[in-house]
Amino acid sequence: MNIIVTSLILFLLSSLAVFGQEKRVNKKYISRKVQNFIQTNYPSAKRLKYYKEQEDENTYIEGDFKLNKIEYSLKFHLDSLIETEISIEFGEIPTKQQQIISANLISLFLTYKVLECQEVNPSTNPLYEINIKTKSGNYFELFYDKSGKLVKKNEVFIKPIPSQF
Amino acid sequence: MKKIALLIGLLFIRNISLSQNLTFYGLLPAINQTDRISKKVNYNLFVSTTIDAFNQKINSVEYPATDLQFYLQPSIIYVHSTNLNFAGSYTYQRNNPFNGNFVNEHRLWQQAIFSFPVSNGRLTNRFRFEERFIENKLTGKYPFSTRARYQLGFNTPLQGKTLDKHEFYFNTYNEFYFSLTGAKNATYSENWTYAGCGFNLGKMGRVELGYLFQIAVRNKQQDLRFLNLTQIMWITNFNFIKRKENK
Numbered sequence: 244m245n246i247i248v249t250s251l252i253l254f255l256l257s258s259l260a261v262f263g264q265e266k267r268v269n270k271k272y273i274s275r276k277v278q279n280f281i282q283t284n285y286p287s288a289k290r291l292k293y294y295k296e297q298e299d300e301n302t303y304i305e306g307d308f309k310l311n312k313i314e315y316s317l318k319f320h321l322d323s324l325i326e327t328e329i330s331i332e333f334g335e336i337p338t339k340q341q342q343i344i345s346a347n348l349i350s351l352f353l354t355y356k357v358l359e360c361q362e363v364n365p366s367t368n369p370l371y372e373i374n375i376k377t378k379s380g381n382y383f384e385l386f387y388d389k390s391g392k393l394v395k396k397n398e399v400f401i402k403p404i405p406s407q408f
Numbered sequence: 409m410k411k412i413a414l415l416i417g418l419l420f421i422r423n424i425s426l427s428q429n430l431t432f433y434g435l436l437p438a439i440n441q442t443d444r445i446s447k448k449v450n451y452n453l454f455v456s457t458t459i460d461a462f463n464q465k466i467n468s469v470e471y472p473a474t475d476l477q478f479y480l481q482p483s484i485i486y487v488h489s490t491n492l493n494f495a496g497s498y499t500y501q502r503n504n505p506f507n508g509n510f511v512n513e514h515r516l517w518q519q520a521i522f523s524f525p526v527s528n529g530r531l532t533n534r535f536r537f538e539e540r541f542i543e544n545k546l547t548g549k550y551p552f553s554t555r556a557r558y559q560l561g562f563n564t565p566l567q568g569k570t571l572d573k574h575e576f577y578f579n580t581y582n583e584f585y586f587s588l589t590g591a592k593n594a595t596y597s598e599n600w601t602y603a604g605c606g607f608n609l610g611k612m613g614r615v616e617l618g619y620l621f622q623i624a625v626r627n628k629q630q631d632l633r634f635l636n637l638t639q640i641m642w643i644t645n646f647n648f649i650k651r652k653e654n655k
Contacts (some may be wrong), residue, residue, distance in 0.1 A: 266568035299570045374483070380489050381447060403485045404452045404493045404521045404532055405563065405579075407440055408600075 268295045273304060276322040281306050285315065316361075328361045330374065336360070336371060343391030344371065351396075354378035370394060432471070434461040436620060438641040442485075443649060454481040457505075457639065476635075478505040478604040493521045514541040514550065529564025532581075539609070540590070553590020555597075559583040566605070573610040579618065580604070594625040604639060613644035 261267070273293050281288060288308035296303040296318075304319040314330035336344065348355055352375070359374040363386070371387040382399040439454035458477040459545055464472070483497035501513040519536035536557040541550035561581030563570040585598035604618015622635040 266570050266572060268568075275516070295568075295572075398447070400444065400447065401487050402453070402488050402645075403442060403487050404491075404523045404530075405643070406485075406495070406519070406521060406532075406534060407438070407454060408457070408479075408481070408491075408583075 251392070266295050268293050268304075273306075274322050277304055277306065277319050280319075280324060281308070281317065286314070287308055287311075326364060327366070328363050329365060331360050331362050333357045333360045333373070340371075340389070340391035343374070344373065344387050347387075347391070348375065348385070349392055352377045352383075358382075374399075423650070425654040427469065428627075428629070429634065429638070430466055430471070430626070430632075431634040432460045432462070432464070432476075434476070434638075435636040435638045438639065440641055440643045442643075442645055443647055445484075445649060448487050450485040450487060452481075452483045452485055454483070455479065457640075458635070460635075474504065475506050476504065478502045491523050493523075495519045495521070509545065511545065512543045512550075516540065526562070527564070528569055529562055529578075531606070532561040532563075533558040534583075542591070551590060553592065555589045556588055557583055558585045558586075560602045570575075571608050571610055575608050577606045577608070577614075579606060579616060593627055594630060596625075598622065598624045602639065606643070613642060613646075616641045616643060 262270070270293060272289075281291065285308065288310050291306060291308040294305040298306055301320060303325075304315045306315075306319070308315050311382065316328040317324055318326040318328070333341070355375045355377050357373060357375055359372075360373040363370040363372050369389050371389075371391075373385045373387065375383050375385065377383070382401065384397045384399060385393060386395040388394050432619050436456060436458050438454065439601075440450045440452065440454050442450055450609060456477075456479045457475055458479070459616075460471070460474055460476050463473050464473070479499070479501050481496050481497055481499040483499075485493055485495040486522055496518045497516070499515040499517065502516065503513070506553040508541050517536050517538040521532055521534045523530050523532040525531075534557070538555040538557070539602050540553045540555060540632065543550055560583075561579070563577060563579040566576040566578055568575070580603040581601075583598075583600040584596065585600075586595055587593075587597040588595070599622075601621045602618055603615050606614050606615050606616035616639075617642075618639045620635075620637040620639045622637065624633045624635075625631070626633040
């Protein structure tokens with residue numbers, strides 16, 4: 244029984260890891276400008292951690308922290324803030340938009356499971372980012388605007404487990 | 409007590425004198441290309457050759473440096489999830505490819521890999537079942553035999569949690585080979601142990617350099633063949649198939 248529970252937990256954790264492709268970096272390697280930005284705008288930030296992310300040929304710095312029990316993620320490119328993400332529960336999205344998004348997800352996938360939900364750039368160009376896993380085992384990240392309209396849909400492709408001989 | 413010790417000593421000496429274990433040293437260059445065919449299906453092409461790099465004379469028998477094996481393994485992989493993959497293949501193997509006494513083998517296999525994260529790396533369990541058709545030079549026929557293999561492996565990035573461009577990683581595995589039916593020298597017939605380090609080149613893939621130690625039971629007398637190999641592999645994900653991406 245314990246083996247089954249442990250296997251299930253490991254399976255779920257690794258499923259979530261599909262969306263986490265960053266690498267943790269020490270504060271001393273982060274520019275003063277980025278550190279000052281977080282310190283000035285979020286002075287009460289707790290458990291601040293920095294990550295380096297490689298997308299195509301670009302390198303991004305991500306600062307993750309907690310503020311008033313809410314998880315924040317700030318993404319920087321060349322020391323400039325390019326994206327702010329706030330982790331939310333799917334149920335925290337306003338009811339009307341929640342219904343529109345749910346209807347859209349059902350029309351696209353019929354059966355799915357929400358893995359992660361974030362509010363992107365809430366004060367500038369607000370979007371909801373929803374990470375889901377479909378019944379057939381495919382992973383998607385979907386972006387909705389504040390009215391609940393689908394803006395972008397990306398499929399996250401899983402690489403096969405390396406094997407030789 | 410002295411008599412018992414002497415007897416054990418004599419038995420030990422007898423075993424040494426009768427054992428015909430052979431040890432070789434060589435090189436194993438390989439290319440490993442993987443790409444996506446569809447959302448869930450990938451293909452892999454693995455090509456390698458095993459080279460015995462040194463001339464040797466063991467018990468008055470000459471073993472010249474030679475190419476021991478050519479191996480061509482195209483396979484289709486079904487990616488069920490990040491943790492579970494299935495694959496199938498037709499594999500062609502030619503032993504002593506450049507000698508007159510070459511032996512062809514046609515092989516079909518099916519495998520399942522179950523993998524899960526451990527610490528910063530991933531632990532993989534690979535189960536493979538093989539249907540083998542190995543050429544018999546005397547009869548000219550290809551008698552059927554089967555073999556099961558289990559590989560336990562571990563790989564981990566050496567710089568941080570993920571393997572990024574221009575970073576190193578570590579890879580190791582041990583594989584057990586069990587000959588089940590057909591002609592065989594032993595049931596537990598082979599064991600391969602590997603440990604190596606790789607470097608992520610970015611778009612050009614990865615290069616991996618490691619040490620592969622192969623032990624094989626080489627005859628009915630249970631004599632062994634040890635192969636100490638330096639393995640160098642180029643692992644690529646070149647995109648040769650044009651596909652419509654999801655927008």
